[in-house]
Amino acid sequence: MAQTVASVKIGTRGSKLALSQTGQITEQLSAVGGFDAEIIPIKTDGDVLTGPLSQMGGTGVFAAELRSAVLDGRVDVAVHSLKDLPTAAVPGLALAAVPVRADARDALCARDGLKLSELPLGATVGTGSPRRAAQLLAARADLLIVDIRGNVETRLGRVPGLPGNPEAAVVPGKVADLDAVVLAAAGLGRIGRLEAVTEFLEADVMLPAPGQGALALECRASDTDLSAVLGQSLAAIDDTDTRLAITAERALLARLEAGCAAPVGALAHRKGSMLYLETVVVSLDGRRSLRLKKATDGLSVVGATLLGIELAEELLAGGAADLADLGAKA
Numbered sequence: 001m002a003q004t005v006a007s008v009k010i011g012t013r014g015s016k017l018a019l020s021q022t023g024q025i026t027e028q029l030s031a032v033g034g035f036d037a038e039i040i041p042i043k044t045d046g047d048v049l050t051g052p053l054s055q056m057g058g059t060g061v062f063a064a065e066l067r068s069a070v071l072d073g074r075v076d077v078a079v080h081s082l083k084d085l086p087t088a089a090v091p092g093l094a095l096a097a098v099p100v101r102a103d104a105r106d107a108l109c110a111r112d113g114l115k116l117s118e119l120p121l122g123a124t125v126g127t128g129s130p131r132r133a134a135q136l137l138a139a140r141a142d143l144l145i146v147d148i149r150g151n152v153e154t155r156l157g158r159v160p161g162l163p164g165n166p167e168a169a170v171v172p173g174k175v176a177d178l179d180a181v182v183l184a185a186a187g188l189g190r191i192g193r194l195e196a197v198t199e200f201l202e203a204d205v206m207l208p209a210p211g212q213g214a215l216a217l218e219c220r221a222s223d224t225d226l227s228a229v230l231g232q233s234l235a236a237i238d239d240t241d242t243r244l245a246i247t248a249e250r251a252l253l254a255r256l257e258a259g260c261a262a263p264v265g266a267l268a269h270r271k272g273s274m275l276y277l278e279t280v281v282v283s284l285d286g287r288r289s290l291r292l293k294k295a296t297d298g299l300s301v302v303g304a305t306l307l308g309i310e311l312a313e314e315l316l317a318g319g320a321a322d323l324a325d326l327g328a329k330a
C-alpha cells in the first residue's frame with residue numbers, strides 16, 4: 001500500500017439506527033487505518049414500502065438490496081443487523097466480520113415506568129413481531145398485542161411520556177396510544193434511547209431473535225484488493241465468541257427452515273469451555289411452548305453449527321411444527 005490511502009465504500013440502510021451503527025463500525029475499522037471510508041446509504045424495499053412487514057416478502061427485503069450493492073460494486077462492504085440477514089448463503093459474498101455483540105435482550109418501554117408484571121389488565125403492547133407477541137402472551141395472557149411497524153423512534157412515539165419522545169404538539173396526527181412497546185435493547189442503545197426502557201426482558205421471559213444485537217459485515221468473497229486494504233481492520237473487530245454464538249443460533253433457524261414471522265427465539269453464549277444454546281418455540285396465542293437448552297464443548301464454527309442443527313432437530317422431534325407455522329412469512 002505504500003503511502004496510498006484507498007477509499008472504501010461502506011453500504012448501509014438509511015435509517016437512523018442503521019446509520020448510527022454503521023458510523024460506529026466505520027470508526028472502529030478506521031482506527032486500524034490505511035484507508036478512507038465513505039458511508040453510502042442504500043434504499044431498500046423495506047424502507048420504501050409501507051404496510052405490514054409480513055406482506056412485503058419478509059425481513060429479507062432489508063438485506064437483499066444491500067447485498068446486491070456489494071455484488072455489483074456500488075459498495076465494498078455492507079453493514080447489516082444480523083437478525084435481518086437471511087440464513088441462506090449468497091454465492092460471491094463472505095461474512096467478513098462479526099463485531100462483539102451488544103445487549104441481545106428485548107426491552108419493554110412502558111408508560112409511567114411500568115414493568116411487564118405491573119401493566120394493567122388488558123394493557124396494549126405494540127410489536128410487529130410474532131416472536132415477541134407470543135412470548136408476551138405466554139407471560140401475560142391478558143395483554144392486547146397491537147401490530148405496529150416503523151422505525152424505532154416511531155414505535156417509541158406510540159407510548160405517551162417516554163423520555164426522549166418529542167412533545168406531542170410537535171408531531172400533529174401522531175397518537176401516543178399504547179401502554180408499551182417492545183424493542184431490541186441493542187437498537188435503543190445504538191440510537192441513544194436506552195432511557196426509554198422500563199424493563200430488560202431476561203431469557204426466561206423472552207428469548208431474542210437469532211442474531212439479535214449482533215452486526216455482520218459482508219463483502220465480496222473474492223475481492224483481494226479489498227482484503228489487502230481492509231483485512232487487518234476486519235480481523236481487529238471480529239469477535240470469536242459472537243461468531244460462535246450467532247453461528248449456533250442461525251444454524252438452528254436454518255434447520256427449522258423458520259420464516260421471518262416464525263415465533264422462534266434463540267440465544268447462545270460461550271462460558272468457559274462450553275457453548276450454550278437456548279431456544280423456544282411458542283404458539284401464537286402464547287398458550288403452548290417448547291423450550292430447550294443444549295451445550296457443546298466444540299468451540300468451533302463446526303461445533304456451533306452442529307449444536308444449532310441438533311437443537312433444531314430436538315425441537316422438531318418435540319413437536320415444534322405443531323405449535324406454530326415455522327415457515328410463516330405472514
Ligand SMILES: NCc1[nH]cc(CCC(=O)O)c1CC(=O)O
Nearest residue numbers: 081083183184186187212213214
Ligand atoms: N427488526 C428491525 C431491527 N433490526 C435490528 C434491530 C436492532 C437490534 C439488533 O441489532 O438486533 C431492529 C429493531 C428492533 O428489533 O427493535
